[in-house]
Amino acid sequence: PRTVRAPRGAEISCANWLIEAALRMLQNNLDPEVAENPDALVVYGGIGKAARNWACFDAIVQSLKQLKPDETLLIQSGKPVGVFRTHENAPRVLLANSNLVPKWATWEHFSELDRKGLMMYGQMTAGSWIYIGSQGIVQGTYETFVEAGVQHYGGDLSGRWILTAGLGGMGGAQPLAASFAGASSLTIECQQSRIDFRLRSRYVDEQATDLDDALARIQKYTAEKKAVSIALLGNAAEVLPELVRRGVKPDLVTDQTSAHDLVNGYLPAGWSVAQWKAAAADPAQHAALRAAAAQGCAVHVQAMLDFQAMGVPTVDYGNNIRQVALDAGVKNAFAFPGFVPAYVRPLFCRGKGPFRWVALSGDPEDIRKTDAKMKELFPQDAHLHRWLDMAGERIAFQGLPARICWIGLGERHRAGLAFNEMVKSGELKAPIVIGRDHLDSGSVASPNRETEAMQDGSDAVSDWPLLNALLNTAGGATWVSLHHGGGVGMGYSQHSGVVIVCDGTDEAAQRIERVLWNDPATGVMRHADAGYESAVACAQEQGLNLPMITKA
Amino acid sequence: PRTVRAPRGAEISCANWLIEAALRMLQNNLDPEVAENPDALVVYGGIGKAARNWACFDAIVQSLKQLKPDETLLIQSGKPVGVFRTHENAPRVLLANSNLVPKWATWEHFSELDRKGLMMYGQMTAGSWIYIGSQGIVQGTYETFVEAGVQHYGGDLSGRWILTAGLGGMGGAQPLAASFAGASSLTIECQQSRIDFRLRSRYVDEQATDLDDALARIQKYTAEKKAVSIALLGNAAEVLPELVRRGVKPDLVTDQTSAHDLVNGYLPAGWSVAQWKAAAADPAQHAALRAAAAQGCAVHVQAMLDFQAMGVPTVDYGNNIRQVALDAGVKNAFAFPGFVPAYVRPLFCRGKGPFRWVALSGDPEDIRKTDAKMKELFPQDAHLHRWLDMAGERIAFQGLPARICWIGLGERHRAGLAFNEMVKSGELKAPIVIGRDHLDSGSVASPNRETEAMQDGSDAVSDWPLLNALLNTAGGATWVSLHHGGGVGMGYSQHSGVVIVCDGTDEAAQRIERVLWNDPATGVMRHADAGYESAVACAQEQGLNLPMITKA
């Protein structure tokens, strides 16, 4: 076990900053502050890795240190396989991770290849060297809640409250994101340890003693228009039906229990946590546990449907609870939508997605300056300002200082150019790396998540992310990646990543302008092609040339 | 129904020759001399198309005519979906055809999307705008036979003979390819009409009256060291066992009946052709026909195994006959190899694959000059010379004049640079387009064909063709494509295409040098990574930088 940490400061060990950036970001992905299991090279998301093994890691580092400014390093599932001559406006690294010919695109075949040392699971930003820790989760949830506010409450969530459940790895971001979005929240969680952890890290503000207390607090804070997050120890499958019975009306209902895993993820109604853990640990009890958990989900979803019937906006947060309830007999379980079609797709239609950047100097001051620059660039965007303020105050950096926010087509390249100027002028201590998640507007085909229920039925068409990767390569991004199986697992998704470096040169400015324009533009294009009117309108406003749409 | 034909000559209707080349090659793919069913935009290979529909075709033409020299057109399954700014050293067109997220990568789902107008089957060179007619088939078969000669007979097939069956669309190339390779051949074909067609087009030289006559002719020509091709009307499932009984020993045995299709493709032993056609036309008889055909294949494969036991090199030519025989009870049906692992992979290990070029002038004289240039560039390559001579003499051009030959790493870029010089000097009347099949060294993952039985078990890893496409895009190819399902159908392959234009400029020379070096080099890299020693040796000789191989 060794400790990897990106060097800080202005001294570089590669031929230029573009290459140095790849080196530092690879190292940063494996920083113990960032990676979930750095010894196994696992960054996040199950077994999402940054390099295939330590020998490969060493060889990548070595190759980057020797790479010439007109060469390109190829990475095949975390292994450096070749160095080729391209040119200075081409990417310095090209990566393909976990891609399998469809008939063989299963976990079984992947694992066989993985055991043989021939493959690696890249997840999304793990294998693409642009993971920045849990800030991304808070931000994604925040955007989702903000968009819900825009759709249902005229963009103002003050005095509103969100009802949800689950304070686990992802779900724990919900109360903080709700607060950032300006809403109070009540989160039901069945394990006291999870509540304690979130209270300690200030992701949740208060714990209620019982349901009456919780509702009293909610009433108080919403009346005062304060955004306060409240946790309640309890079972969602019991609490939600009780709230329905009482006629309580939240302003938004969702859920992030781990309903996708009926053995380890969902406490059945009427069971104690101890009983649940014991059953989960004993394979002989799994069938009974699964049945009881599914029954709990059915009751839970029925309560969500009841809220929906009262007129409360209700969404599935990607935990498969609708499918479980349907299988358990709740016929109209899919009457409420998933979060992507409901709240994220409208953003994707305008090329809005998870824009992130990292200060290679390692100095938090550089991020503070870019935060200020973002506010200056987008003075009208109140919820961006709100996010930046709250993130600056409450999000701890992990590894190299970084920031994330969702901005759209026409905005991203402006931010990139402004950062490049700041590097050029010496205002920042070192270059800035800009990247994004693969979960973005034009970069993913994933029929169970990002491309669920596309208007034209094109959910499974993966031409789009491939074109995105090819175009970003053509435009001169610093590194570009093509992955399979991220988020939803082997066989279920294809997606691409992109990273571009602001090294303060004029050449970089040209590349930034192209790439950070084109990348979100492919998302607008993909959604316009699927028939979304807001995407067509965005394409028209921004003057995109989509031969069979904006010229027709 | 309208007729499309590429313009000839030096006058262009696009901003430059790079763009004009894409336009002409798209049109050429749909030329009635080239395409199998131009009215339906079908170029070849079942339903392999060049554009999704006529509206898309028109919009592509329009977009190309308006494209600026620093813009890139994106094609999604035959539809022009966007025009973006890149730069002059980037590709002018990027294409993604028929790609589906793996779980949905079936003919059923594809056809549903196809019916909705959302997709197109691109096959390999159809959707990549670089199909050149049947010359490619003859050449591929020729290379296979030559390589067999190298492996088994010291590179000299004179006085040798090949036993095979099937004179259909693909199989009909066998006798001509055998002659080109310097061997005599005996091809068994059960339909007189097929023999007549091949006699007329001079793909086969003579028809024998019966088996004794056929053997007498073979004896005569092999003794005289003449390469003469002989057809024999008969059923392979009857003739091959008889040859085994007689102890006749060919020098190579293979087969191209359509054993992959047991209803329409294989005449059962003891059946008349009329009886076969009637049964194929009557679904009620299909079960019986299938069983009889499978039985015939079993007998046929048993005879092939018997030849192999006598020491005769024996291969499957990609018609699935081994699988059929195995299913019918021939336990060791897979004792003889497929043609790729046997003969093509050694070529792939050296980056050797189907290099093709087209004269945009439309003047056959330009191809004659490039043929001569190839001989001049590669004076030692006797079988290349032989191919060029025979092709010049016996292959009729279809559409724009074109040539194909298999050359390897270190050769392709030299040919490209030489052609570019010839354009620059005015020796040729217009630019030359260089491309290749997706069936090539570094550009395809297809576990049932090109990547069958890889030494390390990496048959299904498709990172490789994706990296190939990204690198060719980075290098500045003129157009680059990523396809799914070519050759072997939906779910079974992923592959990439590349085309680069020699317009006679110095900038083109730089791109040509990079791309035509890198493209075959990725094939050497992929095979070296899989552990093939000849690929490792080739990488070393050519000075490739493969971080964990050539530096280790």
Ligand SMILES: NC(=O)c1ccc[n+]([C@@H]2O[C@H](COP(=O)([O-])OP(=O)(O)OC[C@H]3O[C@@H](n4cnc5c(N)ncnc54)[C@H](O)[C@@H]3O)[C@@H](O)[C@H]2O)c1
């Ligand atoms: N689609 C997406 O983008 C997306 C994003 C984030 C999370 N998710 C999904 O959200 C779910 C949660 O993810 P996670 O990482 O937080 O999981 P986790 O397992 O870490 O946390 C789940 C939490 O729910 C609690 N819980 C279980 N049953 C309960 C019940 N009946 N009542 C109250 N609390 C209960 C558990 O105690 C645990 O704390 C998963 O299903 C995940 O796949 C999807």
Ligand SMILES: NC(=O)c1ccc[n+]([C@@H]2O[C@H](COP(=O)([O-])OP(=O)(O)OC[C@H]3O[C@@H](n4cnc5c(N)ncnc54)[C@H](O)[C@@H]3O)[C@@H](O)[C@H]2O)c1
């Ligand atoms: N893997 C590859 O790259 C590759 C390349 C070319 C062809 N193939 C395969 O080769 C096969 C032939 O292709 P095609 O396009 O020529 O098919 P085709 O159907 O046009 O021709 C098959 C020929 O075999 C003859 N035939 C059938 N049964 C016979 C028998 N018992 N004895 C003698 N002749 C018989 C038919 O009369 C016909 O002329 C197919 O299975 C095809 O998939 C594979």
